[in-house]
Amino acid sequence: MASVDTDKLAQDAINAIADKIKNLKTLNIIVAGKTGVGKSTLINSVFQGDLAETGMGKPVTDHMRKITKKGVPLAIYDTRGFELGKEVQAEVKHEVVDTIQKGLATKDINKTIHCIWYCINTASNRVEPEEIQWLRELSRENQITQVPIIIVLTQSFSKKNANALRKMLLDENLDVVQIIPVLAQDYEIDEDYVAKSYGLDVLIKVMGEALPEELMDTLQHVQIASLDEKKTVRTGSCGDCSSCIGR
Template identity: 35%
Template structure:
């Protein structure tokens, strides 16, 4: 029989750790620039959710730049007031940006660095001006990635022409066309591509922060979560042999709980709106169900090919398989929560445990070779 004290201690620690993980995520700093009417605010809402702009406000940094941030989001947005054609406004905006770049370069804290520029241009508006290209070059010359965001891309032909022209002038430039909101005749598109492109340009140490902050791409979140599962699988290969029942096997549960906490963080599930502890309790309940000898859970062991359960023990290999399958099942649960298909405030942990067990069965490899392919599911 599983030791309830071990389970409760692990669950309590996991809940505390999840809250700490969210608070400790490294900050990402993105500058969003462009002319007035280019759709910067709409883009911010589509990429990071309305909570950021509603609660983050936009405190003035200079007379041309405001800072949008929220303590619960690992991202800061420097939002320019508008890169207008009047020469004095261009100079003021450029001067304000240079002030920020110089200030952040003086600190040794990576949290202060500017990590990317999104320069927004209406795909149906006027052509790019030389001053706008020169502005983007300021960042490229400092090895800061720049993405030209062709907003309001009702005409992909026009957007592609803008892209080609800009990339002829600035070959290092990245670009993406988007329509942030549905129109009467066209479904919104491109914001997820912008998110995924941005993620490829950020340092590895910021990937989890960015995945947590962004709201537009579940694929980006899944990619970040997959890396966490792979790390947990490797760790479980080293656990050796764990007796069943696993009442005195806190090592495997600890590895699993760390993985689950980090996945929860990547999906950016709001603690105030969702009972995250319910999800963690349900997931850790899978391990407890196995250790308690419940038939629905121990049937999972029988699904593992090759007879790797020897003399009443689970090998590190089997533990790794179970951990991996649990991780991918938990991803499915997090995506259901993110899509509003499951309300964690309305379900019991036992219900989630049973749901996860059914999902785990779908993730189990059919043979030893499939162990290498489990993360493709």
């Protein structure tokens, strides 16, 4: 595996955010997506260990487990059950939204969810309409909480396929921060050709950059929502920037 120093990357991401938001010690990330796309492999690469195996981590909801590693300032919520059909996918979405809201309710920046990584497998060469629908519904329910969503194109050993999939997804106009191709682990194409892992550093960097404003916005939205629940939010001239909302 390529030697990406994820501890350092995670710390860099935290430092970038901590400049703006005091007392941030742990980044909380939810990883979602269909079974077999490569969520566990991605999480294991981030933590540099076999942490995302079945039965590992602490169950936090019916379909989510929280994975942490001593000394790493990250907590990753691994979701399961997408293979079980639409009903379970709706439950997973509900659990994601609920976890975001419960985190925010604590008003503790270390307990809020900071980012969602939605994984789509580049190697499968397709995206199911139900996944697009799931993402649209999640974004809708995340409109006030504004947790940044990043689409991770997993198993992107073919950069060409990854770019094609990325373009296709961009055309869907989803409410996501970025679409990032990643190969979390080296991939042996044949005896003489191994695709080297890449992209994890970009993913962490983009997340770090996405967080400050988004997180500030979130906190502002939460304050607005809790200050005056009944009052309708008035939009200013630009329509939706944080300084125009709720004045």
